Amino acid sequence: MQFAETSEQTLVAETARGLFADFAATLRETIAGADGFDRAEWMRAVGEMGFGGIAVPEALGGAGLGPVELALVAIESGTALWPSPFVPSIATAIPLLIATGLTEAVPALASGERIATILFAGDAAFTREGDGWRVQVEGLAPFGQAADLLLVVGATRLAVVSTFGAEPRLSLDLTRPLAAVSVDGMADAAVADAGPAIADALDRARVMLAAECLGAAEAALARTVDYAKQRVQFGRAIGSFQALKHRMADMMIATEAARSAVLYAATAAAEGDAGFAEAAAIAHFTAIETLQHCARDQIQLHGGIGFTWEHDAHLFFRRAQGAATLLGTPAASRARLARLIGLDVEAA
Amino acid sequence: MRLGFTPEQERFRAEVADWLETQLSGRFKPLRNLKSQSAMPEERRDWERAMAADGWSVIGWPKAYGGRDASLAEQVIFAEEYARAGAPGRMSHIGVELLGPTLIAFASEEQKARFLPGIASGDDYWAQGYSEPNAGSDLGSLRTRAVLDGDEWVIDGQKIWTSLARHADWIFVLARTEPGSRGSKGLSFLLVPLKQPGITLRPIRQMNGEAEFNETFFDGARTAKENVVGGVGNGWAVAMGLLATERGVSTLGQQMGFIADYDAIVAAARANGAIDDPAIRDRLARAYAGLKIMRATALRILSAEQLPRAALTQKVHWASWYRDLGELAMDVAGQTGEVALPGAETMPRMADLFLSTRAATIYGGTNQIQRNIIAERALGLPREPKG
Numbered sequence: 001m002q003f004a005e006t007s008e009q010t011l012v013a014e015t016a017r018g019l020f021a022d023f024a025a026t027l028r029e030t031i032a033g034a035d036g037f038d039r040a041e042w043m044r045a046v047g048e049m050g051f052g053g054i055a056v057p058e059a060l061g062g063a064g065l066g067p068v069e070l071a072l073v074a075i076e077s078g079t080a081l082w083p084s085p086f087v088p089s090i091a092t093a094i095p096l097l098i099a100t101g102l103t104e105a106v107p108a109l110a111s112g113e114r115i116a117t118i119l120f121a122g123d124a125a126f127t128r129e130g131d132g133w134r135v136q137v138e139g140l141a142p143f144g145q146a147a148d149l150l151l152v153v154g155a156t157r158l159a160v161v162s163t164f165g166a167e168p169r170l171s172l173d174l175t176r177p178l179a180a181v182s183v184d185g186m187a188d189a190a191v192a193d194a195g196p197a198i199a200d201a202l203d204r205a206r207v208m209l210a211a212e213c214l215g216a217a218e219a220a221l222a223r224t225v226d227y228a229k230q231r232v233q234f235g236r237a238i239g240s241f242q243a244l245k246h247r248m249a250d251m252m253i254a255t256e257a258a259r260s261a262v263l264y265a266a267t268a269a270a271e272g273d274a275g276f277a278e279a280a281a282i283a284h285f286t287a288i289e290t291l292q293h294c295a296r297d298q299i300q301l302h303g304g305i306g307f308t309w310e311h312d313a314h315l316f317f318r319r320a321q322g323a324a325t326l327l328g329t330p331a332a333s334r335a336r337l338a339r340l341i342g343l344d345v346e347a348a
Numbered sequence: 349m350r351l352g353f354t355p356e357q358e359r360f361r362a363e364v365a366d367w368l369e370t371q372l373s374g375r376f377k378p379l380r381n382l383k384s385q386s387a388m389p390e391e392r393r394d395w396e397r398a399m400a401a402d403g404w405s406v407i408g409w410p411k412a413y414g415g416r417d418a419s420l421a422e423q424v425i426f427a428e429e430y431a432r433a434g435a436p437g438r439m440s441h442i443g444v445e446l447l448g449p450t451l452i453a454f455a456s457e458e459q460k461a462r463f464l465p466g467i468a469s470g471d472d473y474w475a476q477g478y479s480e481p482n483a484g485s486d487l488g489s490l491r492t493r494a495v496l497d498g499d500e501w502v503i504d505g506q507k508i509w510t511s512l513a514r515h516a517d518w519i520f521v522l523a524r525t526e527p528g529s530r531g532s533k534g535l536s537f538l539l540v541p542l543k544q545p546g547i548t549l550r551p552i553r554q555m556n557g558e559a560e561f562n563e564t565f566f567d568g569a570r571t572a573k574e575n576v577v578g579g580v581g582n583g584w585a586v587a588m589g590l591l592a593t594e595r596g597v598s599t600l601g602q603q604m605g606f607i608a609d610y611d612a613i614v615a616a617a618r619a620n621g622a623i624d625d626p627a628i629r630d631r632l633a634r635a636y637a638g639l640k641i642m643r644a645t646a647l648r649i650l651s652a653e654q655l656p657r658a659a660l661t662q663k664v665h666w667a668s669w670y671r672d673l674g675e676l677a678m679d680v681a682g683q684t685g686e687v688a689l690p691g692a693e694t695m696p697r698m699a700d701l702f703l704s705t706r707a708a709t710i711y712g713g714t715n716q717i718q719r720n721i722i723a724e725r726a727l728g729l730p731r732e733p734k735g
Contacts, residue, residue, distance in 0.1 A: 001350060001351060001352065001353055001357070001420070001421040001424060001647070001651075002349070002350045002420075002421075002651050003349055003350070003351065003644070003647035003648050003650075003651040004349065004648070004651040004652055004653075005349060006349070009349070068349050221727075225727050225728070225729065228729060229728070229729065229730065236730070236733070237729075237730045239723075239729040239730055240729065240730035240731065240732060240733070242719075242720070242732060245719065245720065245723035245724075245727075245729050245732075246716070246719040246720075246723065248723055248727055248729065249661075249664075249718075249719035249720075249722035249723045249726075249727070250719070252657075252661055252722055252726060252727060253661040253664055253665050253722070256645065256657070256658040256661045256665075257641045257645065257661075257665060259648075259658070260641050260644035260645040260648055260658070261637075261640075261641050261644060263349065263644070263648070264351070264640070264641075264644035264647075266349075267349040267350070267351050268351060270349070271350070271351055271352055273351060273352070278640070279640070281637075282637040282640055282641065285637070286637060286641065331630075334630055334633045334634065334637075335630075335633075337633045337636065337637065338629045338630070338632070338633040341633070341636055343614070343623065343629045343632050343633060343636075344629070
């Protein structure tokens, strides 16, 4: 038992931090671009730096490291609000494909050459047709218009689709925009009766989303603290007023709790710990709520500039809401946790 | 990062669990799951001696002072098993967890030789003399003074919130030894025999009816000249060093104890049907998550080479969680939980939790002072102007 990063893990985090800080300088231009992200950045981070394959087994073209390293990268990408399909393609699609054995596309996703997005559907969206599966569904998928592959995710069924419609929509979350996607055709590949594998992969994805939210929450706090130190009113830095200090202290209490939850869940995933599903649910709802809290208070504590378009505070606020629906809501994770720990009525 | 334990550590766990089970199902059965911190003092003394006899009293201390040099993992295992077994709150807590590590860090070899064995053996019990009626959060304004008279310090003043003082043999006192000094300067950390004519105790009854704390009056109390730790005038540094050890393994052990409270609430919710309410289930799930997060935070802090910033957030986090748990307990219990059983002289457990948890966000530094500390020391925000 040693719950601290190894020096190799710290190096991964520091490398990621430097890279995403470079990207952050052009955040506004990037999100105004055609697909809402920058393909050169994407290839640099996912391909050249190898962050796409960090948790992918070597046999599938990855680095063979694990969820802890991937989480450390996700934290740093969140710090920079990096606009990219990292969560859907790298953190969600790859574990889903590995868990269900549909690994053909994994190397190309891990290298960044291809991009996948995800769409949740009921199992009724999948019907058997000949040897294959027909998929009929419509919905919203992050970066859908830029994706080469769409993973349609049911409770027990999963399909990989390469022919689908995708129409970008003006989205609340400007750093992870949604597209309206529609499918009516045969899946390239599909599995059925894969409920536990899908659930486990989604838990892994939720931990990475949580890591990204943690990074964003820590950044929101850091920016707020910097501002409170330099903004002077009544002849004093506003950060010396207890009314503000205590709110920032509360933000830090929340981010440290979220950091514990995220690192614990990532480590549990790495070790195949029996408590992983619990840990994932806890990390997911805790980190999202922490980002919601920090993003709200970032706006409030910045005063007037905090609710302008020009200031980045709204990008965090928007991201927090987008994160809260991307892989299920925080409340759904808490309900899942309640079932896992035997609080449901049937167990009583 | 690693969560798992080695086979050797698992063997240690089995050894600890086995020892606890044997003791707590045998001779010490009455102490099992005892919630009160002050009940059955004689039995608790025996318990401490039994732990010491088998080498379990101060496992984290160096071997030279009676400990086992236990690794972090072993200390975590011990804390977990201790709580899981329902072993009683430790009457030796202040000596074992607070004063002992402070002496190891700051005291002279003579002082260590004199005081550590009594703590390790479960013979000497300690109380803490920091706060005063007019020096709570603002500890630096304390007024208890000590003056050298030949070979002895003579102490006059008053301390408050001295927990378990009625069962203690010694008290460590932060006193002003430099007349006219102010704030954190001119203070010394003195070790004072508690049972002497110059010291009077008066219990303070808390809102839950128990009297865990005391007022301690010093009226010409005496202690030997050499019983000053860390040098005359250096008491503040020693006192702050002691407070830092409060964030160590002892916090983990305390949090493990919270698991029993949580389990009791879940059991109550099942028994009276409160668990059928989705809002209650949601709050229980949140409480459970809080337990897991507090444990992970404690492990992070203990695993770090240097005390991380996260350590400063721990107190508000657990205290607020515990206070909320008290509210949840009463919401689960409902009106039936507002009355004692016929003839009972104490309130039922849920009501007691509801009342006793209000102190958590106050003792050991209020949530408000903790937030100042987080803001100033961890976030580097400017200090509050002081009058």
